[in-house]
Amino acid sequence: MxxxxxxxxxxxxxxxxxxxxxxxxxxxxxxxxxxxxxxxxxxxxxxxxxxxxxxxxxxxxxxxxxxxxxxxxxxxxxxxxxxxxxxxxxxxxxxxxxxxxxxxxxxxxxxxxxxxxxxxxxxxxxxxxxxxxxxxxxxxxxxxxxxxxxxxxxxxxxxxxxxxxxLRALELSFSGLRREGYPGEALVEYLLSGESPGAVPLTELTGKERPRAAYVHDNGWKLLPLPERSLRGVLLAVLLYIEKTSQGYEREEVRKAYEHLLRVPVSQETALEVLRRIEEEKGLRISVDL
The missing domain is CATH 3.90.1570.30 (tt1808, chain A)
Structure with a gap:
């Protein structure tokens, strides 16, 4: 596209x-x-x-x-x-x-x-x-x-x-719901909500889980491909997402962090701690499917 x-x-x-x-x-x-x-x-x-x-x-x-x-x-x-x-x-x-x-x-x-x-x-x-x-x-x-x-x-x-x-049905439905008073932003959010019903937020994790999938909420839920079934894999996927949506100096720093993470072992607990810090600092919501 x-x-x-x-x-x-x-x-x-x-x-x-x-x-x-x-x-x-x-x-x-x-x-x-x-x-x-x-x-x-x-x-x-x-x-x-x-x-x-x-x-x-x-x-x-x-x-x-x-x-x-x-x-x-x-x-x-x-x-x-x-x-x-x-x-x-x-x-x-x-x-x-x-x-x-x-x-x-x-x-x-x-x-x-x-x-x-x-x-x-x-x-x-x-x-x-x-x-x-x-x-x-x-x-x-x-x-x-x-x-x-x-x-x-x-x-x-x-x-x-x-x-x-x-596509025509989508346009007609969207226009009809707008006329009924639903805000466009709420309808777009509804359409983009791709999080699995069984997804678990980071706050409920212990650090021992082996995730099957990861999601990040940034103007709607987005599925992130995992390089490995671990919280380290979730962290790698989230860093890649942030790199793609960042610019300039921040993008370079995120890329460096990603490449460093590829070279060193990271415990599940440490990966979870870093993910929670990213949630807080970036204003993202991260969930995993177990």
Whole structure:
């Protein structure tokens, strides 16, 4: 996901810096914007076994065909940035015709900034009703757009429809609960609560336990992988977490502490004492699953 986020950030910067080029030049949109996103999504953009440009259909040529298991899984239709793909119906209808006449179930329409994924056909439904998601890199939070775009990754696109439905249900539930007066922070905390029901806080440990898992509460519970089943392993995992979330001098000091701990034996009791000190000093909550 981090690679996709960085690619989306670069695409946003390109659009901001060279909007005039992308408004007039569809080929620049394809090469500079669309290609970068799909490569970050795990597609080998220059491999005809995965991506085929100018794919012929009965109604014309689709800009790209995404290939899975030797078959076309989805068509991608590109427009220049001057085309408002959200308001104009014809580009989406054109894409749907390509898909329908070729028996291809899914299509992606994009001008580089706005991305629309659509289910091409379903009896008794209108085209706009079959839109699976719309991601707008310029006009919605980047993390939200990136999460939706991730459904087009090579690893996830087979489950595109199911995942899009789950994401939509999450959005509707979240919005509904907000309207009922629940604060957003409380709902996010609820969703992020990943602590095991059997997890035990540090205050209840004696120093003789052999933990199976560790959790740290920092804007929600997070599961930490253990390098070994011991309180020393918990301490190592917590130090790694703190290093990743720290900067500058503090990060360097935590790294030194981690590397020192790797070289020396540490008793269970000492590891527990250090963990409790970290809880107090860092304002974290640490629990273990036994």
């Amino acid at each position: 981090e690679g996709l986020r960085k690619a989306a950030s670069r695409v946003k910067l390109k659009i901001k810096s060279h909007r005039g080029l992308y408004v007039k030049n569809e080929e620049a949109v394809k090469q500079h914007l669309i290609g970068e996103i799909f490569q970050a999504l795990g597609w080998d953009w220059n491999n005809p076994e995965e991506v085929r440009p100018e794919e012929r259909t009965e109604d014309g040529r689709a800009d790209y065909a995404l290939i899975l298991d030797g078959e076309v899984f989805a068509y991608v239709e590109a427009k220049n940035l001057g085309v408002n793909v959200l308001k104009r119906d014809e580009p989406l209808r054109q894409l749907a015709r390509y898909c329908f006449n070729s028996g291809v179930r899914y299509g992606v329409l994009t001008n580089g900034a706005v991305w629309i994924a659509v289910k091409a056909f379903e009896e008794g439904s209108r085209l706009r009703d079959r839109v699976l998601f719309t991601a707008d890199l310029e006009n919605e939070p980047l993390e939200k757009a990136v999460l939706k775009l991730s459904l087009l990754s090579k690893d996830r696109i087979r489950d595109l429809e199911r995942l899009a439905s789950l």
